[in-house]
Amino acid sequence: MYKEDSIIERSKRNKLLISLFKKLIKVIRNDNDYAFKLLREVTSERETIIELDGYKVSLASKDKNKYILIAKKAPRNAQVYFKTTSSTLREIMNGTMNIDKAVCEERIFIKAPINDVINVFKLTSALLAEGSINTSLRNLWKEFNDSWLNEKNNRTNYSLNGQQPDYTILINEIPESVLLIKV
Amino acid sequence: MNNQLIHLVEEFKIPYNDSNCPGDWKDWYHYILYNPHSQIRILYNLCFNGTPGTGYITDTLLITLPKGYLQKTITSFSEFETFGFSRNHNWESGNILATPFRFIQNDIMFSIRNNITYIVSDNNEVNIKLDIRGIPLAEPIFVPERQLLENGSVGWGIIPGFCMTGSIYIDGKLITIDKEWFCYHDRNFGRFRWGNIGYIWFVSYFTGADKQTWTYVLHRGNTTDFAKVSSPILFIYRGNVLAKIFLSQSIDIQFSWHKSEKSPQILPGSMASLFNDRTILMPSEINILAQDENDFTQIKMVINSFTELIIPDYKEKQYSFVKELSGTASVSQNIENENNNFFKGCFYAEHVH
Numbered sequence: 001m002y003k004e005d006s007i008i009e010r011s012k013r014n015k016l017l018i019s020l021f022k023k024l025i026k027v028i029r030n031d032n033d034y035a036f037k038l039l040r041e042v043t044s045e046r047e048t049i050i051e052l053d054g055y056k057v058s059l060a061s062k063d064k065n066k067y068i069l070i071a072k073k074a075p076r077n078a079q080v081y082f083k084t085t086s087s088t089l090r091e092i093m094n095g096t097m098n099i100d101k102a103v104c105e106e107r108i109f110i111k112a113p114i115n116d117v118i119n120v121f122k123l124t125s126a127l128l129a130e131g132s133i134n135t136s137l138r139n140l141w142k143e144f145n146d147s148w149l150n151e152k153n154n155r156t157n158y159s160l161n162g163q164q165p166d167y168t169i170l171i172n173e174i175p176e177s178v179l180l181i182k183v
Numbered sequence: 184m185n186n187q188l189i190h191l192v193e194e195f196k197i198p199y200n201d202s203n204c205p206g207d208w209k210d211w212y213h214y215i216l217y218n219p220h221s222q223i224r225i226l227y228n229l230c231f232n233g234t235p236g237t238g239y240i241t242d243t244l245l246i247t248l249p250k251g252y253l254q255k256t257i258t259s260f261s262e263f264e265t266f267g268f269s270r271n272h273n274w275e276s277g278n279i280l281a282t283p284f285r286f287i288q289n290d291i292m293f294s295i296r297n298n299i300t301y302i303v304s305d306n307n308e309v310n311i312k313l314d315i316r317g318i319p320l321a322e323p324i325f326v327p328e329r330q331l332l333e334n335g336s337v338g339w340g341i342i343p344g345f346c347m348t349g350s351i352y353i354d355g356k357l358i359t360i361d362k363e364w365f366c367y368h369d370r371n372f373g374r375f376r377w378g379n380i381g382y383i384w385f386v387s388y389f390t391g392a393d394k395q396t397w398t399y400v401l402h403r404g405n406t407t408d409f410a411k412v413s414s415p416i417l418f419i420y421r422g423n424v425l426a427k428i429f430l431s432q433s434i435d436i437q438f439s440w441h442k443s444e445k446s447p448q449i450l451p452g453s454m455a456s457l458f459n460d461r462t463i464l465m466p467s468e469i470n471i472l473a474q475d476e477n478d479f480t481q482i483k484m485v486i487n488s489f490t491e492l493i494i495p496d497y498k499e500k501q502y503s504f505v506k507e508l509s510g511t512a513s514v515s516q517n518i519e520n521e522n523n524n525f526f527k528g529c530f531y532a533e534h535v536h
Contacts, residue, residue: 094268094309095452098459128453132271133495138239139273145308158309158354159264160448160490163455 010055013149014073017055020144021071027136028127035126040067042112042119049074051083053149082120083109086148093131093141096158099124101165186298188323192340193295195281196372199234206233207335210372212293214302215386215531216315216347217365217509222260223248223358224488224509224531225351226267227302227313229286229293235276242291242304243269243450244313246353247488247509253356263488266353268306269450300345300368315349315360319368321398321423328373329413333406335375342368343386343398344423365529367398377494378501381405383415383436385469385532387482387512389525396422397514397525399482401471403436407536417473419480419518427518429473429480438534439468447491447506454493454502465489466508469532480516484530487511506534 005013028035042048044067047060056074061067088107091097102108110117131137171179197208211230217223223246230241245267251257278288285294290305298318305312321344328338345366351358367386387399403415415434419427444462449455466489471482487510494503512528 090308091452092456093452095448095450095455096309098449098452099456100459125457128457129495131453132451133239135237135239135273138271142273158311159266160450161264163448164446164459 013055014057016147017052017057018071018073020140020148021050021057021059023140023143025069025071027134027140031134031136032126032130035123035130038119038123038126039069042116042123043069048082049078049080051080052089053085056080080109081111086144086150090145090150094158095160095163098163098165101163104165104167104170184298184319185323188325189298189319189342191325191327192323192342192370193284195231195279195284196338197231197234199231199279199281204234205374206237207374207376208233208238208372209375211370213369213371214345214347215367216360217367217388217529217531218360218363219365219388219390219527219529220363221249221252222263222511222529223252224529225313225360226507226531227304229291229302229304231274231279233274235274235279238274240272240274240286240288240291241269241494242272243267243492244304244306244311245450245490245507246311246351246358247490248358253353261487265448265488265490266309266311267450267490268309268311269492270306271451300347302349310352310354312352313349314351315347317345317347317349317366320344320346321420322425324418324425329404333379333411335373335379337371337373337375337380339402340370341400341418343400343418343420344396365396365398367400367531376496376501377503378496379407380503381407381409381536383469383532383534385484385508385530387484387514387528387530389512389514389528391523391525396420397523399471399480399514401434401436403434405536409536417471417480421518427478427480429475429478433473433475435472437470437472438466439470440464441467447489449491449493451493454495458493466506466534469508469530478516478518480514480518482512482514482530484508484512484532485510486532503535506532508532508534 043059043061050057058072058074061069088102197210198204214227216225226245228243232238247263247265249257249260250262250264272289279286283296292303294301301316303314319342323342326339328336330336345368347366349360365388382404384402389397398420400418404413414431417429444464446462469484473480486508490507492505509531512530514525516523
């Protein structure tokens with residue numbers, strides 16, 4: 001979170017973020033059945049906490065009989081399942097890094113059972129596929145880009161050559177005995 | 184200069200004021216700028232899709248330059264890096280004027296007035312700004328309509344010699360574009376769906392020892408699976424005048440490929456992430472042999488930069504994979520009993536399948 005933000009500013013930001021999430025959910029519900037099904041699968045009968053630039057939003061759907069997804073401000077100490085920053089999202093959309101690289105460099109953090117991770121990946125892929133041709137999603141991205149924190153980061157290299165991750169660090173974390181297993 | 188022909192090439196083709204205008208209309212203005220000395224190459228493409236209100240505009244800028252150029256630490260011309268963006272904007276109503284052509288929206292200003300083209304494209308997300316203006320130099324060629332192999336039709340107009348000047352800023356660092364730069368301009372317009380078309384196109388440029396410039400422009404269509412390939416055409420310009428056309432079976436096009444697959448750098452960003460686990464074979468060379476009863480031209484193009492544009496169709500989940508290729512070129516030819524060998528040329532190509 002940006003330390004200089006006042007309480008009023010933080011409150012405004014929380015409201016804005018919740019409003020943006022609600023709009024995103026509405027677009028998914030109205031425009032893409034496949035993505036909406038995935039969203040239901042990863043949010044039904046549970047509460048998911050998402051953090052962006054230190055601002056936490058709770059997405060909760062607790063009714064077993066009816067799917068009602070509620071987006072609201074999450075407590076500061078709530079456990080986060082998905083965390084990233086707006087500059088990471090902007091870099092991904094600008095193509096100076098791809099999602100794999102953001103995950104490898106821990107600029108996207110996700111913690112969930114494997115099936116949920118797979119579904120979140122599928123949902124993200126659906127939104128990326130739809131993003132450049134769906135007017136509502138394009139409008140929503142523009143609204144986010146124009147209204148949400150857009151602090152200049154310290155990057156000095158916008159080259160596309162750095163778009164992809166170097167997997168060496170991850171591979172080095174895997175024990176050699178595991179790497180040598182033939183599948 | 185034939186103003187009527189320039190007008191035919193440059194006029195905006197989408198009947199955007201017609202309420203029944205189909206959404207699959209496309210019309211783009213395409214520019215290649217290449218500095219043969221520094222080997223910096225720039226692509227700028229402004230593509231209008233559909234109609235105002237419901238359509239969108241794609242604004243693409245790619246700048247490839249020797250690695251270390253911006254930091255003034257070039258060690259060799261063997262490694263290159265690419266900067267750029269490809270972004271879609273909603274095409275808002277009221278931002279376009281057909282005559283004289285002018286379009287202003289977001290961070291884009293594009294106009295053609297009295298044959299002078301002005302382009303400003305500013306993207307502060309990636310700290311890049313293009314600001315150029317220029318006039319046509321070469322004889323235009325206008326191909327009003329060709330049927331595509333799979334669906335739709337597309338028209339083509341080329342002006343393979345343009346005097347462009349101006350500037351480009353990358354992260355605050357200035358690159359000046361002056362009269363030493365070669366500039367190619369073309370237009371494509373028509374009704375077709377992305378994902379359903381393919382082609383190889385290139386422009387190659389040389390300056391002989393006698394300062395005579397030569398420009399080569401090729402196009403050949405293909406289906407995405409190469410089951411069908413259309414008749415190729417190669418235009419050769421001596422200076423700014425068309426000197427020779429090779430057609431059809433007089434042209435042989437051969438690709439050489441790298442041995443192992445790699446992940447290309449991709450734009451736009453959404454597609455870079457969507458296709459981030461995909462590896463492909465990349466071409467290393469394109470070789471052209473064009474010969475008929477009188478003349479021959481042999482062009483060898485060595486690819487040293489590769490970026491892929493992935494363009495989704497506006498209705499269905501199908502994509503066009505546009506390989507943006509550029510590098511150095513050499514030519515050996517005999518045109519009208521004049522023998523020439525050029526070794527320090529450049530080229531820019533697109534291969535779509």
